[in-house]
Amino acid sequence: MDVTFTTPRRPVEVTALFPRLAPLARPAIRLHPRPGSPSAHDSSVGGPLLWPADEPWPYCHEPHDQVSRLYEAYEVHVDPDFEWFPGPNPMVPVAQLYVRDIPLLRPPGQADLLQVLWCPFEHEPDLKPPTALFWRSSAEVTDVLAAPPGPFAVEYEEYVPRPCVLAPEQITEYPNPMELSGELREQLQDWSRWQAAGSGVDGSYAPYPESYYGSHLSLAPGWKVGGWAPWGLTDPVPRFCSACDAGMVPLLTICSGEWDGGTRNWIPYEDQAVARLGGDIESNPPGVQVSKGDHLQLYVCPESPEHPHTSLIQ
Known part of the structure; x- marks a missing residue:
């Protein structure tokens, strides 16, 4: 940017x-973060990740139907047209940060890249989205995953960040x-x-x-x-x-x-x-x-x- x-x-x-x-x-x-069109080679919020084509995409395996039961137990209103998805859900990219841009990062080994993903659902017990961190060496990613899976279900659209450059x-x-x-x-x-x-x-x-x-x-x-x-x-x-x-x-x-x-x-x-x-x-x-x-x-x-x-x- x-x-x-x-x-x-x-x-x-x-x-x-x-x-x-x-x-x-x-x-x-x-x-x-500001609106933009970041690539997988850029630091970003909500942008594409430099994800190896031969590495499985992370899924949230927590039981999403338990989220529905928790909301019912606390009598939280849920849109009647919303369909709860009970199975594993592909996680959503939240941030990708290169050490060249964010020198405060202290990655392990030869890593120079941090990738943060979460499940776009608030899970019990504290009703927050589960997160996953991945540290990797960008030089080792020679074949980038072209079409990552999108989430099967999203509890709130605000848990899918709009792509932003930094x-x-x-x-x-x-x-x-x-x-x-x-x-x-x-x-x-x-x-x-x-x-x-x-x-x-x-x-x-x-x-x-x-x-x-x-x-x-x-x-x-x-x-x-x-x-x-x-x-x-x-x-x-x-x-x-x-x-x-x-x-x-x-x-x-x-x-x-x-x-x-x-x-x-x-x-x-x-x-x-x-x-x-x-x-x-x-x-x-x-x-x-x-x-x-x-x-x-x-x-x-x-x-x-x-x-x-x-x-x-x-």
Whole structure:
């Protein structure tokens, strides 16, 4: 993609006001998916995968009829014309990321490509789409699968991402306020400290300055690699590798929009004119809605990305 996207500079240098945040800085790469026609040789969201012709396509083998029974148990309304598919369902491409574009990725061995797929159904017990990760060496794929199977059934069309090209941009993130120590949170709640930053701080946040940090300075919205977790639906929950018990780290955040009313200060300069016009296409190019508007964050083991990954909705 020839267009670049630039996150506006943060209104204050937060580590100058709160030096204890400096060691907690983490790099993240905003993917900035935008409508396009990616090929299998491009990084993309919802685009075609560089999938070997001789490798079986992944299927979701979970019993989809159990999803129907779960909805009935909780008396969730389901369109009467919707037909539940009980058998294995081909998984749907969600993202393809080349290390050349996303250098934060730490692939195993000689791999230089990450492929993410999911089943376009929300499965029990936590009603989220099951995901599959594949690391591979692009140089070893000499014969690309020409016609991958599409899903036999889709619970919500928002679980089939519209093809998007990417314009990766590296930024710096800081933890969600809920992940900070009590002492540091007390400092964030001290408005006099913020006043020291001068006119850069929005005075309307004086009654709740910690919210200013959370909205303007800690985590960027949208699709991204790395960074911190967007807690909110739950308190922070440590994630541990099931293979080696190492603390897991965020790999990919799959979001339901690039911005909303509370995160408009993160809108890239290049999008600000169109953002003023509103509209779902501008704020959510892939058209994805995770669990009615939340985030799905994938975690991997820092010791070995080949260990089983896990996911969490926030």
